[in-house]
Amino acid sequence: MTQSLKILSPGMLASIQDQGRIGYNRYGVPRSGAVDPVLLRLGNALVGNDPYEAAIEFRFMGPSVTAEGGPVRVALACHSGGELLDFATQEKHPVTPFQTITLNEGDILKVFPIDQGATGYLCVESGLALTPVLGSCSTYARAGLGGHNGLPLQSGDSLPVRAPAVYSDSEKIIAEPIALEDGPIHVIQGPQDDHFSEADFLMFVGTPFKVSSDVDRMGIRLEGRKIEALPEKGYDLISDGLVCGAIQVPGSGQPIILAADCQSVGGYPKIASIISCDLYCLGQMVPGKEVSFKAVDLQTAQSLYLQKEAEIEKAIASIRNYFDEGAVDLLALYENNLVGGVVDAQNPGHFPGHLEDM
Amino acid sequence: MDFRVLMMGDAAFTIEYTDLKGTVGAKQVRALRSKVQAEIGTGEIAGVVDMISTSRSLTVCLTPAYAGFETVRQQVCDLAGTAADDASQQGRTWTLPVCYEGELAPDLTEVAERAGLTAQEVINIHSGTAYSILMIGFLPGFPFMAEIDPRLRFPRRESPRTRVPAGSVAIANDQTAIYPWESPGGWHLLGRCPVALFDADQAVPSLLQAGETVCFEPVSRADFDRIEQDLKQGNLLPDSFLKGGE
Numbered sequence: 001m002t003q004s005l006k007i008l009s010p011g012m013l014a015s016i017q018d019q020g021r022i023g024y025n026r027y028g029v030p031r032s033g034a035v036d037p038v039l040l041r042l043g044n045a046l047v048g049n050d051p052y053e054a055a056i057e058f059r060f061m062g063p064s065v066t067a068e069g070g071p072v073r074v075a076l077a078c079h080s081g082g083e084l085l086d087f088a089t090q091e092k093h094p095v096t097p098f099q100t101i102t103l104n105e106g107d108i109l110k111v112f113p114i115d116q117g118a119t120g121y122l123c124v125e126s127g128l129a130l131t132p133v134l135g136s137c138s139t140y141a142r143a144g145l146g147g148h149n150g151l152p153l154q155s156g157d158s159l160p161v162r163a164p165a166v167y168s169d170s171e172k173i174i175a176e177p178i179a180l181e182d183g184p185i186h187v188i189q190g191p192q193d194d195h196f197s198e199a200d201f202l203m204f205v206g207t208p209f210k211v212s213s214d215v216d217r218m219g220i221r222l223e224g225r226k227i228e229a230l231p232e233k234g235y236d237l238i239s240d241g242l243v244c245g246a247i248q249v250p251g252s253g254q255p256i257i258l259a260a261d262c263q264s265v266g267g268y269p270k271i272a273s274i275i276s277c278d279l280y281c282l283g284q285m286v287p288g289k290e291v292s293f294k295a296v297d298l299q300t301a302q303s304l305y306l307q308k309e310a311e312i313e314k315a316i317a318s319i320r321n322y323f324d325e326g327a328v329d330l331l332a333l334y335e336n337n338l339v340g341g342v343v344d345a346q347n348p349g350h351f352p353g354h355l356e357d358m
Numbered sequence: 359m360d361f362r363v364l365m366m367g368d369a370a371f372t373i374e375y376t377d378l379k380g381t382v383g384a385k386q387v388r389a390l391r392s393k394v395q396a397e398i399g400t401g402e403i404a405g406v407v408d409m410i411s412t413s414r415s416l417t418v419c420l421t422p423a424y425a426g427f428e429t430v431r432q433q434v435c436d437l438a439g440t441a442a443d444d445a446s447q448q449g450r451t452w453t454l455p456v457c458y459e460g461e462l463a464p465d466l467t468e469v470a471e472r473a474g475l476t477a478q479e480v481i482n483i484h485s486g487t488a489y490s491i492l493m494i495g496f497l498p499g500f501p502f503m504a505e506i507d508p509r510l511r512f513p514r515r516e517s518p519r520t521r522v523p524a525g526s527v528a529i530a531n532d533q534t535a536i537y538p539w540e541s542p543g544g545w546h547l548l549g550r551c552p553v554a555l556f557d558a559d560q561a562v563p564s565l566l567q568a569g570e571t572v573c574f575e576p577v578s579r580a581d582f583d584r585i586e587q588d589l590k591q592g593n594l595l596p597d598s599f600l601k602g603g604e
Contacts, residue, residue, distance in 0.1 A: 022407050023407055023408045024408070024498075025408045025409075025410045025419065026408060026409055026410060026494070026562050027494055027499060027556075027562070028494045028495045028497055029563070032499075038437065070490055116362055133414070133558045134558055134563060142497070142539055143538075143539055143558075144558065145497045145558055147375045170582055186369050187367075188365050188366075189365070189603045190364050190365040191365060191366045191371075192364070222516065238379055238413060238414055239409075239412050239413070239414050239493075239502075240364075240410075240413060240414075240417065241366070241370070241410030241416075241417025242417075243366055243367065243369070243370045243419060245367055246367070263496050263497070264410050264496070265495035265496060266413055270366070273365070273370075274367045275365060275420070275423070276367065276368050276369050276423045277423065298365070298428070301367075302368060302423045302427075304370070305422065305423030313455065352475035353512070
């Protein structure tokens, strides 16, 4: 029997995703793919996979999984953690974000509800044995494409793994993962800049919006000040092409950010489009979160892209053995800080040397 | 040829023929697309990962933050200025069976009433026109086709249906379409086509392509069921609905 990863509970909206179906928009097929491709890359780096190897994407609520038929090593790429129930000892071990875990047969990994961001990935060492459809294993449920039988993951699904986990003394961890983005999201004005006055565009980039409860893989509806289209232009246009990150404004004046599963054409004017290196932020938008935009030009977008790639490389370069000296040193450092009184353990919010102490 | 370039982030731009639309616009867009495709083929244009064509625009999708963005934009603009050649672009013609009966045609009576026609007249008009495919989009394999006879032009339903069955043949404004998948939808449903429009196992997964012509042939419910069965069992291939059975 080959080993597989069994879904005990899929959590919420769990599906298989990779880089997506690139080149099929022309046939009306959405690109799909990971809503946070940066986390997917970090998770795959932890288990030594190709950057966009297909993984389990989960939203808001984490899944519970177990290994069948042999050991399976997974990486949890998520800003929240979980716990491991060891089948042999029946002990529970905490699982921190951005670490690998080897599941022996019967061990259960339970990923906690996500309290930081909205999306996480379970990447499997050696990859899942899935058949790509139109060049991708990404699940697009409406047309039954990809994933596990073309469907979102369900309790009881058993996902075959390509090769058994290689036993190793230590697990891996990313010492310096990429933090959740809190700053403004960068956009380029257009494509339908002529549907909005310059004043309205400035208001769009100058006023924060709130993420509504209408959030899925197709789009994210924002709430905020109404964006008025110019009366002579209106909110309807002859349909044109859409890409992930385009921000359309329907008649309600409340913008919708198009996400990974968005349709290939649409008839609402798009006031601005998110630049490539910030698209991963779409995966972490939770209802109620405040979002603001900043306009940049093409050149800036290209240099921000290189900057982000360097950050990702740096995070990947910080992968350590979980129990080796590096990680222990880090831990020791924190402990020394507490012991040495740099941070008062009784009052961790209080840092000596602040203005009030002068 | 008047056109403008619209920026859509750092990985896509759209060439829009502002004054064109419908079959004329779609033809111009197809001409541009095949020119761009040809230059991608020769390696002249690099960095393009996809193209989306509509009835008046071509969206060119590039590798994220592609350093040659401005070069590609200039190359495509250089190609966009020339008019479509009339002789080229002669697409294939399909004759697709449609059952305009009973539960397969939920909006036929209402459309007939609004048009002041009998149901049979609506069927005759809808199936008596050859349609040109403007674009494939909205759903995998979904064809937008024009033009509907002026007597059958109505705006979309005020409250869209949450479930439109796969295969539904529908009209809205000056266009007609076939839903390849069950989906929500606001078009008026005149009948059902038994031919699957999308097959992920094919290299070109969409049965129909922009620029092709579609005619509808009314069939009885019994014939609809038989064709559906034959297609499912592989006794009948979708290509047999090409004109001349190519």
